[in-house]
Amino acid sequence: MSKYEDIYEAAADNYGLVTRDEAVAMGVSDKELSRLTSHGKLTRIGHGVYRVKHHVPSPFDPFAESVAAVGPDAYLYGESVLAMFSLCPTNPTKMFVATPKRVRRKLPEGMKVVQRKGASDVTCYEGIPSQEVGAAIRSCIGKLMPERLHAAVEEALRQGLLKKEEADRVDSEVGS
Structure with missing residues (x-):
């Protein structure tokens, strides 16, 4: 699996969100996070909080984002x-x-x-x-x-x- 697929798997059960600390625990470096963000696969929504590109929105997203932020x-x-x-x-x-x-x-x-x-x-x-x-x-x-x-x-x-x-x-x- 690619690093993005690892991140996507983790984010799928968390309203499309992944934190920097979670990504690092999966072996994703800050440089790779930056690259995934610049390529549009991740969107930075707050300090150390990212959303995967292919997330299906839910009514609970703003609440999950706020807690993660x-x-x-x-x-x-x-x-x-x-x-x-x-x-x-x-x-x-x-x-x-x-x-x-x-x-x-x-x-x-x-x-x-x-x-x-x-x-x-x-x-x-x-x-x-x-x-x-x-x-x-x-x-x-x-x-x-x-x-x-x-x-x-x-x-x-x-x-x-x-x-x-x-x-x-x-x-x-x-x-x-």
């Missing part, structure tokens, strides 16, 4: 978790990503990084590291209207993202 240990946070599942209307121009580390790299406009150390409310949805839905709704209390958060709880319950007991607990925390 922030770096290892990053995960979708708050409003962005709600947006990923269309649980309630949110601000589409902002993407919230949390990480336990300080981020110094330049990120796309509209991306908000939240530094959270020792978070225990992280899971994976659709292959994207994310804050758990119940915790994401709680983190939006005071930032989104209570009516929207109540609707988010109902929709999360309907989609099977929350169990009835947790939905009731989160709904009571939202208040009115």
